[in-house]
Amino acid sequence: MTDAPTVVPITDVVLETRGLTKSFRGFTAVRDLDFTVRRGTIHALIGPNGAGKTTVFNLLTKFLAPTSGHILHDGVDITAASPAAIARRGIGRSFQISATFPHLTALENVRVALQRRTPGRFHFWRPESTLAALNDRALALLAEVGLEARAQEPAGTLPYGAKKALxxxxxxxxxxxxxxxxxxxxxxxxxxxxxxxxxxxxxxxKENGRRTVVMVEHNLGVVADLSDRITVLQRGEILAEGSYADIAADRAVREAYMGTGHA
Ligand SMILES: Nc1ncnc2c1ncn2[C@@H]1O[C@H](COP(=O)(O)OP(=O)(O)OP(=O)(O)O)[C@@H](O)[C@H]1O
Structure with a gap:
C-alpha cells in the first residue's frame, strides 16, 4: 500500500459512477451513467418525472444493485458493498418517506440515530454520564435544525416541516x-x-466545507439558490450538466421540462 497523499488533489472527486446501468425486466431506468460529484459541493440531480433520479440514489446507497457499471467513493470501488458498509464509509441518506419513529420523541429519535453510529458504545447499563453526553449531542443536533423546543414531542405529532428537519x-x-x-x-x-x-x-x-450534499429536488428555485453543480437526467441519461446558469440556458433542458410541465 502507498502512503496517503498529503495534499488535496485539485480534482477532489468524492463520488463517481462509471457506466452505471440499471434495467428492470428489460426497461432501462439508468443507462451507462458517468456521474461525478466533487467534495464539498452541493450537487443537485434534477430531471422530469421518471428520469431515473431516485433509481440513481438507490444505486448510490446500495438499495438497488446495478445491472452493470461501477460506483466509486473516494476512489474506492464500492459497487459490491452492502448498504451498511456504505453508511460506515460516511455516505448518509435521508429518505423521501419519513424514516423516523413516530411514537418516540424528537430527542429519542436523534438518540437512536446516534447510538446506531456507535454500536456498543452506549448501552443501558452504561453510566449516567455517558447517557447525558448522548443527550447533549442529540439536543445540539436538534438545535442545529431548529427543533430544540420540540425535543420532547413525539415525532408523529410534529408538523410536516419539523418532521423533515428531524x-x-x-x-x-x-x-x-x-x-x-x-x-x-x-x-x-x-x-x-x-x-x-x-x-x-x-x-x-460544516466540516470546513468538506461535507458533500447530493440532492434530488424538484424545486428549481432552491436548486438554483443552493447548488454548485447540477446534473439534468432524462430517460436515465445525462442531458446536461453545469451551473444553474448553464442549465437554464440549455435548449434541450428547456424542451425536456416544458414537455413534462415541470419548471
Ligand atoms: N422497481 C422498478 N421496477 C420497474 N420499473 C421501475 C422500478 N423503479 C423505477 N422504475 C422505472 O424507472 C424509471 C425511473 O424511475 P425513477 O423513480 O428513478 O425516476 P425519478 O426521476 O426519480 O422520477 P420522479 O421525479 O417521478 O420521482 C421510471 O420509468 C420508473 O417507472
Missing amino acids: EIATTLALDPDVLLLDEPLAGMGREDVARTAALIRRTAQ
Missing part, C-alpha cells in the same frame, strides 16, 4: 461525509422551504 437531524447524527437528500423540500410550505434550504446550506458548510 429526518435531516437523524441523518446528520450519522455524521456523513456525503449526505444524499431525496426531495428534502417535497410537500413543504414556503416558510419550511426557506428554513430547510438554509439548513442544507449550513450542513454543507
Whole structure:
C-alpha cells in the first residue's frame, strides 16, 4: 500500500459512477451513467418525472444493485458493498418517506440515530454520564435544525416541516461525509422551504466545507439558490450538466421540462 497523499488533489472527486446501468425486466431506468460529484459541493440531480433520479440514489446507497457499471467513493470501488458498509464509509441518506419513529420523541429519535453510529458504545447499563453526553449531542443536533423546543414531542405529532428537519437531524447524527437528500423540500410550505434550504446550506458548510450534499429536488428555485453543480437526467441519461446558469440556458433542458410541465 502507498502512503496517503498529503495534499488535496485539485480534482477532489468524492463520488463517481462509471457506466452505471440499471434495467428492470428489460426497461432501462439508468443507462451507462458517468456521474461525478466533487467534495464539498452541493450537487443537485434534477430531471422530469421518471428520469431515473431516485433509481440513481438507490444505486448510490446500495438499495438497488446495478445491472452493470461501477460506483466509486473516494476512489474506492464500492459497487459490491452492502448498504451498511456504505453508511460506515460516511455516505448518509435521508429518505423521501419519513424514516423516523413516530411514537418516540424528537430527542429519542436523534438518540437512536446516534447510538446506531456507535454500536456498543452506549448501552443501558452504561453510566449516567455517558447517557447525558448522548443527550447533549442529540439536543445540539436538534438545535442545529431548529427543533430544540420540540425535543420532547413525539415525532408523529410534529408538523410536516419539523418532521423533515428531524429526518435531516437523524441523518446528520450519522455524521456523513456525503449526505444524499431525496426531495428534502417535497410537500413543504414556503416558510419550511426557506428554513430547510438554509439548513442544507449550513450542513454543507460544516466540516470546513468538506461535507458533500447530493440532492434530488424538484424545486428549481432552491436548486438554483443552493447548488454548485447540477446534473439534468432524462430517460436515465445525462442531458446536461453545469451551473444553474448553464442549465437554464440549455435548449434541450428547456424542451425536456416544458414537455413534462415541470419548471
Ligand atoms: N422497481 C422498478 N421496477 C420497474 N420499473 C421501475 C422500478 N423503479 C423505477 N422504475 C422505472 O424507472 C424509471 C425511473 O424511475 P425513477 O423513480 O428513478 O425516476 P425519478 O426521476 O426519480 O422520477 P420522479 O421525479 O417521478 O420521482 C421510471 O420509468 C420508473 O417507472
